[in-house]
Amino acid sequence: MQVLVATVVDASNYTLASAQNIAADSALTYSYDRESKIKVHTINNEVIEFVNPIQGSILPVSVVQVYSTDTGGGVSNLVALS
Numbered sequence: 340m341q342v343l344v345a346t347v348v349d350a351s352n353y354t355l356a357s358a359q360n361i362a363a364d365s366a367l368t369y370s371y372d373r374e375s376k377i378k379v380h381t382i383n384n385e386v387i388e389f390v391n392p393i394q395g396s397i398l399p400v401s402v403v404q405v406y407s408t409d410t411g412g413g414v415s416n417l418v419a420l421s
Contacts, residue, residue: 375412380404
C-alpha cells in the first residue's frame with residue numbers, strides 16, 4: 340500500500356494527503372519528490388552544495404552568499420551567526 344504524505348515535520352510527525360488507515364507497527368518507507376539542499380558561496384570563493392542537511396544543523400563554512408537557485412526542498416528560516 341502506498342500513501343501520499345502532505346507534510347513532514349520530523350520522522351514521527353507528518354500529515355497524510357488523504358485519510359488512510361495505517362496498521363500499528365507498520366514499517367514505513369519514505370521517499371521525497373525533492374531533496375533538501377542548500378547551495379552557498381564561501382569566503383574562500385568556493386561554491387558548496389549541502390544535500391539533505393539535518394534540520395537545525397550548523398554548516399561548517401563561512402558564507403558570503405546563499406543561492407536562491409539550487410536551494411530548496413524545505414530549506415527555510417536560515418540563521419546567520421557572526
